[in-house]
Amino acid sequence: MKRIIGVLMVGICAVGTVAPAVAASPLKGEITVSAAASLTDSFTALAKAFRAANPKVKVRLNFGSSSTLVAQIQSGAPSDVIAAADLSSVEKLVTSGNVVAAPRVFARNSLSI
Incomplete structure (x- = not known):
C-alpha cells in the first residue's frame, strides 16, 4: 500500500482537538511525521x-x-506528513510526485537580533 504524504501538520492538532467529539469512531493506527x-x-x-x-x-x-x-521520502521512506523548513523542499516532493495534496504554509518565522 502506498503511503500518502500530507503537507499539513496542523491537521494533527485539529484531529487531536476534535477526536473526543467523535467517540463513535476513535482514531487508531499509525502516523509517521517527518x-x-x-x-x-x-x-x-x-x-x-x-x-x-x-x-x-x-x-x-x-x-x-x-x-x-x-x-528519504524520494527513496521510499514512509511518511504521512512532512513539515519542512522551506517551501522549496516540499516543491521538490510535489515535482517528483511524492505529495498528494497541495502544500500549505502553517507557520512562518523571522530573524530577531
Whole structure:
C-alpha cells in the first residue's frame, strides 16, 4: 500500500482537538511525521498531546534537515506528513510526485537580533 504524504501538520492538532467529539469512531493506527530539526521541541510536544487524546494511534517522529527528509521520502521512506523548513523542499516532493495534496504554509518565522 502506498503511503500518502500530507503537507499539513496542523491537521494533527485539529484531529487531536476534535477526536473526543467523535467517540463513535476513535482514531487508531499509525502516523509517521517527518519534520525539520528546528521543529523538534514543538512537534514532540504536539505528538505527546495527540497521543494523550488518541491513545490508539502510534505517532512516529522523524527529524532532520529538510533536504535529508526529502531525500528519504524520494527513496521510499514512509511518511504521512512532512513539515519542512522551506517551501522549496516540499516543491521538490510535489515535482517528483511524492505529495498528494497541495502544500500549505502553517507557520512562518523571522530573524530577531
